[in-house]
Amino acid sequence: MSNISSSQIFTWIERYAAQIAEQKDYLTQLDAAIGDGDHGANMHRGLQAILVKKADLQNTDIGALLKGVAMTLISTVGGASGALYGTFFLQASTLAGGKTELSPREFGSLLEKGLAGIVLRGKAAVGDKTMIDALQPGIKAYKDSIESGETMEQALSKAVSAADVGLSSTTPLIARKGRASYLGERSAGHPDPGASSTVLLFRSAAETLC
Amino acid sequence: MVGLVLVSHSRPLAQAVGDLLRRLVDANLQLTCCGGVGEDRAELGTDAIEIQEAIGSVYSEDGVLVLMDMGSAILSAETALEFLNPEQQGKVRLTSAPLVEGGMAAAVQAQLGASLVSVANAALASLLPKQDQVQDVSTGAPAAYPAPALAQSEILEINIRNPHGLHLRPATVLIKTLSGFPGEVLIENRTANRGPVLAQSLVDVARLQIREGDLVRFSISSPDPKPVIESIRSLVENQFGELAQPVPPSEAVVDLNVSEPFSVSRGIAIGRPILLDTIVHSLPTYAVESAPEVKREVEKLGSAIAEAIAEFDRRIERLKGSLDRPEEEIFDAQRMIFADPTILKEVQKQIQEHHLNAAAAWHKTLSGYATDQENAEDPYLRARAADFREVERTVLSRLIGGGTGSALPDQPFAEPTLLICEELTPTLAEQSRRLSIAGVIQLGGGITSHGAILARALGLPAIGGARKSRERLLSAQQVAINGSKGSLWIDPPPDVLAELAGRQQIELSEGQAALLKSQERAMTRDGIPIQVGGNAGSADDILSARTNGADFIGLFRSEFLFQDLHHEPDEHQQLTAYRRALEPAADVSPVTVRLLDVGGDKPLEFLPQAKEANPFLGVRGIRLLRANPRFFRVHLRALLRLAHFFRIQLLIPMITEVSEILAVRELLTELDGDLTKANVPHRWPVPLGAMIETPSAALMIDQLLPHLDFVSIGTNDLTQYILCAERGSAQLMAFSDSLHPAVLRMCEAVIRTAQERGVKASICGEIASDPEALPILLGLGHRDFSVTAGAIPAMKAMIRKVNLSGIASQLASKQPFFEEASDVRKFSRDLFERSEN
Secondary structure, X not given: OOOEEHHHHHHHHHHHHHHHHHHHHHHHHHHHHHOOOOHHHHHHHHHHHXXXXXXXXXXXXXXXXXXXXXXXXXXXXXXXXXXXXXXXXXXXXXXXXXXXXXXXXXXXXXXXXXXXXXXHHHOOOOOOOOOHHHHHHHHHHHHHHHHOOOOHHHHHHHHHHHHHHHHHHHOOOOOOOOHHHHHHHHHOOOOOHHHHHHHXXXXXXXXXXX | OOEEEEEEOOHHHHHHXXXXXXXXOOOOOOEEEEEOEOHHHOEOOOOHHHHXXXXXXXXXXXXXXXXXXXXXXXXXXXXXXXXXXXXXXXXXXXXXXXXXXXXXXXXXXXXXXXXXXXHHHHHHOOOHHHHHHHOOOOOOOOOOOOOXXXXXXXXXXXXXXXXXXXXXXXXXXXXXXXXXXXXXXXXEEOOOOEEEEEOOOHHHHHOOOOOOOOEEEEEEEOOOXXXXXXXXXXXHHOHHHOOOOOOOOOOOOOOOOOOOOEEEEOOEEEEEEEEOOHHHHOOOOOOOOOHHHHHHHHHHHHHHHHHHHHHHHHHHHHXXXXXXXXXXHHHHHHHHHHOOHHHHHHHHHHHHHHOOOHHHHHHHHHHHHHHHHHOOOOHHHHHHHHHHXXXXXXXXXXXXXXXXXXXXXXXXXXXXXXXXXXXXXXXHHHHHHHOOOOEEEEOOOOOOOXXXXXXXXXXXXXXEOOHHHHHHHHHOOOEEEEOOOOEEEEOOOHHHHHHHHHHHHHHHHHHHHHXXXXXXXXXXXXXXXXXXXXXEOOHHHHHHHHHOOOOOEEEEEOHHHHOOOOOOOOHHHHHHHHHHHHHHHOOOOOEEEXXXXXXXXXXXXXXXXXXXXXXXXXXXXXXXXXXXXXXXXXXXXXXXXXXXXXXXXXXEOOOOOHHHHHHHHHHHHHHHHHHHHOOOOOOOOOOEEXXXXXXXXXXXXXXXXXXXXXXXEOHHHHHHHHHOOOOOOOXXXXXXXXXXXXXXHHHHHHHHHHHHHOOEEEEOOHHHHOOOOHHHHHHOOOOEEEEEHHHHHHHHHHHOOOOHHHHHHHHHHHHHHOOOHHHHHHHHHHHHHHHHO
16 A cells, blocks of 8 residues: 655645635635634635745655644634644644655554544534534544555545534534534534534545545 | 733734733733734734743743633633743643733732732632622622731721722722731721721722722731831822822831741642651760669660560551561561560660660661661662661650650651751651651751751752741641742741642642753753753662753762761772662763761761861861771772772862872872782772862862862852851851852852863852852853752753853853842842843
8 A cells, every 4th residue: 555745745735725715605604603704714814824835845744744734724723723723733743753654554643643632622522513523533434444454545535424424413413612602502503614624624635645 | 920911812902901901000011912813913813823922922930821812712822832841831821710800800919929829819710899799690798808817906997088999900009008018907898898808819809899988997917007007098098099199119128137947948838837856866865874774774675665566566467468478578577676685685785885875775786787788788688677777766766755756656647747846867858758748847957957958859848947936836737838938937828828839839840840851951041051960879869860860970978878887898898888879870970979078067987086176177078088098098999999880980078288189199099009910800090089168279279170180169068168157057047158259259260270271170069059049150150060869950940041141241240249148149130030021
C-alpha cells in the first residue's frame, strides 16, 4: 500500500479549502438556524489564509505543515471552530515531526491524536451535537478498514459514509455545547454545522489522498 | 500587580470595558484587551495567539487573570494557555466571572496588590452585590463577618454624604486607605442593618448597600486607632475623593527589628503548632558518678527497654495476619536487638565505667552498631542498620520523653503539624520528613546552620527568630508560615488561610513545573549558559541533586560520612564509604570532593581537639588535617584511590596562604609514588582546588591561583569572617547576609582575578539560591554555582528570566554606593520590578 506524501497532505487542505468555499453559504445558513451564522464565513477566512502561505507550507515536513495549518486556523478563524480545528491539526502535527511521508496506519494515528485534542478542548462527546459526532465515527471507520487490510481508497470512502451517518444523527439532537446550546430545544431539527464541515474534511481526503 | 486580560468577540467591547476599569479603578492597571479577527480585527471572533501575546504583555510573578465573554472566547483562551511555558501556566488563571462586574472586582483587588487567588475570588463573587440589589435571585442574607471578635475596638459612627452612597469607587478608596494601617476595621450599615463585614473585601463592603445619609459604624482594632479614625473622618468629609480633594496616601510602617521572624527555607506551611521539648533533639549531657546514680540509670534503662518491648509486641499483635514473611523477619530481628544481652552489657559498661547517662550510653552503643552495619559489604547486613536505628529511637524516646508523651511520636502526625523548636538540628530536619511535619518555626536559629541547609534540601518550609511570639504560639490552635518571606500567622482568619492555601497550591504547581524544566541546562535570556551544581553529603543527596537537575556535584562534604564513627576509619573503610556514597554520581562528572572539613561547629569524635576559645578561628579544615599527619595521609591515599573509580576533583577547605596548598600538593605527589610502587590502582594528578572562605585567601588570590586548578568561594564562612559575625546568631542576622557589599566586593575581586588567569571559580554558599542574590551574583560575573538540591529547579527557572547584560551595567554604576546588605537587596528588587514593567 502506498504512503501519503507531504505534497498530498497540502493538496488535501487545498481541496478542503475549495469545498468550504463552495459550501460557505450553506454552512452559514445551517449555523444561522442554530448558532450565530458565522461558521461558513469563519472557516472560509481561515482556509484562505492558509492558501496565502502556500509557498512556506509546501516545502516543509508534514509536522511543520500541519502545525502551520493549525496556527493559521487558530489565529484567523475567530470562532470556536478555529480553536477546535486548530487543536485538531496541532495535536496531529505532534506525531508527524520531521516526516515527509506517512503510512495509512500512521495517518490514522494522527487523526486519532487530533480527535483526542478536540475532545479535551471542547469537553464534548458523541451525542452533544458537535463536530465530534461526525469526526469520531469517520476516524473509527478509517482505522477499522486499514486494520482489516483494505486499501486507502476503501478506508477513506468508508470514513466519508460513517461521517455522513454521524452528521445525520445530529439533526434530531439538542445541542449541549457551544453557543448552539443557548437555543436548547430549538436547536433540534437542524444538522450541526461543525459536523457538516467535518464531513467535507473527510470527503476532500478521499478525493486527494489515494 | 496581578495582570488582567479582557477577551471579547468584539474588539470595541473589550476596549470599552478596559477603558471603564482604568477610569473607575486606576489608570495604571496592568491590563490588556483583545478580540476580533480578520482585517483590522473588525470581524467578530477571538484569536488564541493574540490572547497568548496579551497574557505575555501583562505577565509578572504575581500572575494574570483572564476574563472572557463566552463560547469560543473561552476555547481560545484555553488554547492560549497551552502555548505558554509551564512556568507561566501555573500563574495564569481563566475565570468564569462576568466580564464587566468581574473585571471591576478583579481590577480593584489587583490594584491593591492582592494575590492572584484573591483577585480571582473577588471576580467570582462580583455578581453578589448586584443580585442583592436587584433581588431577582435568592443570595441569602448579606454575609456577616464570622465572629467579629475584635479586641478593644474603637467605634466611629458617621453618616455617609456621597450622593450615590458608598458605591464601588468610594468603597475602593476606603479599602485602599485602610489597608495602609495595621490592625482590622469592621464596617456596618446601621441604617439598613447590614453587616458588619471586614473592610478589606470590596464585594463585602458593596453588599452593605450604604446610601447617602446612611449611618455607618466603623469598629477599629488597631495598636494605634487614632490615625485610622482621622483618616476615615476625612474620607467621609471629602466624600471619598469625589469632592476632588486628593486623599494623602498612608504608608504602612515596616519594623525592621532584627528579632522579627526571618526566612529559613521556602514554602508555605499551615497546621497545628507543636512545641518540641528541647531535650528531644539534644541528648542529656549529665555525668553519672556515684554508685546509686549508676544503679538508677541502669534501672531507668531497663524499664525503658521493657516498655518499648511491650509496645513493640502490642504493635506486632495488631499487625498479625497482615504481615508478609519478610516483614515478619524484620520485626523478629528488631525484637532480638531489644533483648540482646551483649548490647545491654555494653550499655551498662558505658554507664558504669564511662559515667554516661542512660540515654547517652544507649545512643552511643546502638548508633555504633548501626554505623558498623552501614559499612558492611553485604547488602543484607547493611539493611539491618535501619533496624538498629529504629530500636535506638524507640527506647530513646522513652528515656528522654520520660513517658510523658512530650517526645516525638513514632508515627507521623495525623494532621498537618508545625514544629516549634529552639533551633533546627540536622537530625530534627530529617525527622520532620519522616513524621510528615509540614513546617518548622525556630524560636532562635540561623539560616546557614546545618539544620537549615538540610531543611532547604528537603524542601521543608521553615522560619527563624520567632521567640517574641512564643507564648502566643503555645496557645494557638493553628499557625501558618511563609518560609520564603519569613512571615508568621497565628490563628489566621479564614480569608487569610484561604489565600495562603491558594498560594501554597500555586507554589507547588510552580515547583513541579520548574522541576520538569530543571533537567535542561539553564541559560540567561541573553543566551549566557550558567552551570548549576548540587551540594551533597551522601548518596541520597546526590540522587536528590540529580533528580532536581544538578549539572554536576559541586561540593561533596566528606564529614557526613564519618560523623557517627567512634574510631578512626582506615584507608579501606574510607574508600568503601566514598565509593558507596558516590555510586549515584557514576555518570555525572566531575564530583568535587572536599577533604574532611572538621573543627569549628563540626567536631568528629575520632579527631579530638583541644578546647578552643573560638573554634571558628581555631584549628579547622586543612589546619586540623595537617595537625594529624598520620590520618591525613590515610585520607588522601583513600581519595587518590577513589579517583581511579570516579572522575573527582579535590577541594581543600579553610586555605589561608599558599604554603598550605604547596604542602598538600607535595604530600599527594609523594603518596602517588607510594601507591604506584605498591601497584595500587589510583589516579594522580586530579584537579586540585581551594575553598576561598577566609579573607586572607580572597585577598591573596593572585598568589594562590598559580597552584590551583579551580577555586570555590564558600560564602557562608567567608561572610562570617568578613563581617565578624557568628553564623548562628539571631541578633546579628543583619550581618549574616552574604549580600553585604563588603562580601560582594571580595567575591568580585576573586572572580575577576580567576577569570583573568583562566581558572574556574564557583560559588558554593547558600546565597546563590536566594532569588534576590542570584541576579546580583550573575551581574558580578559569576557563572558557576553549587547549591542545595531543593533549590536547583527554582534557581534554573530564575536564571532563564534574567537578562545579564542589563544587570551588569546597572550594577556597575550603583555598586560603589551600596552601604549595607539591604541596599543591595533593594537594588535587586527594583531591578526586577523595572524589568517586569
